[in-house]
Structure formats: structure tokens, C-alpha cells
Amino acid sequence: MKCPKCLGTMEPVSFNEVEVDRCTKCYGLFFDHLEKETLRGMKGADILDIGDDFVGARLNEILDVPCPKCETKMQQVLHTDPFEIKFECCPSCKGVFFDAGEFRDYLDDEIYEEFGDIIDKL
Numbered sequence: 001m002k003c004p005k006c007l008g009t010m011e012p013v014s015f016n017e018v019e020v021d022r023c024t025k026c027y028g029l030f031f032d033h034l035e036k037e038t039l040r041g042m043k044g045a046d047i048l049d050i051g052d053d054f055v056g057a058r059l060n061e062i063l064d065v066p067c068p069k070c071e072t073k074m075q076q077v078l079h080t081d082p083f084e085i086k087f088e089c090c091p092s093c094k095g096v097f098f099d100a101g102e103f104r105d106y107l108d109d110e111i112y113e114e115f116g117d118i119i120d121k122l
């Protein structure tokens, strides 16, 4: 799979048996449908996002991106809770692409952290 932003190679990486794709060059992350929600409930999933925020912010300016999986033009989604992040969502396969640093912001949500604590205690 090729990175839709920098055309680098995307390689599968897994966390708690959830396999996602990460670019080996810009460290952008691609998630299949609902994988980001699954990971959001897991503690420590932010380790998947190892890229540089600065690189991510620069690549965030690229708006015209094809889905790395099915090549449909992706749409920008604005997520404002708790930080404002823009990520790309594929209208066809529902995959999402996060630039480096965006997934960490996406995860940084106290409600979900508390939810994670409850899961840990069960």
C-alpha cells in the first residue's frame, strides 16, 4: 500500500491484535473502518503514532488524497473534541487517514481514558 500523502510505503503494524497501516516515511496512519474506535478504547494505542507533529501538520495541508486502499477520493473530516484535528475519511470503504501526531490528539480524550480504566478493572 502506498501513502496517499507522501507516496512512501505503508507497512502493517499491530497493537493488541488490531492491524493498521503506517507510512514508513511520514508515519501517517491508515485505519480500516472502525479500527480507530477500537483502538480508542485501548490504553497505550498512542504508541502507534510515532511521527513528527511538524511533518504531520505540513502534510495536513494536502487536501486531494486518494484512499490508499480503494483509491476513492477521501473527504476531510473536522474533529473538534478535545482538539481540532482534520483527518481524511474514505466515503467508500470508510477507512481513515491520520497525519503524524493527529491520532495522538484524537486519543487524548478524558472520557475515553476513563472508559479504558473501567475495561482494565473488569
Ligand SMILES: [Zn+2]
Pocket: 003, 004, 005, 006, 007, 008, 023, 024, 025, 026, 027, 028
Ligand atoms: Zn507518508
Ligand SMILES: [Zn+2]
Pocket: 067, 068, 069, 070, 071, 072, 090, 091, 092, 093, 094, 095
Ligand atoms: Zn477507501
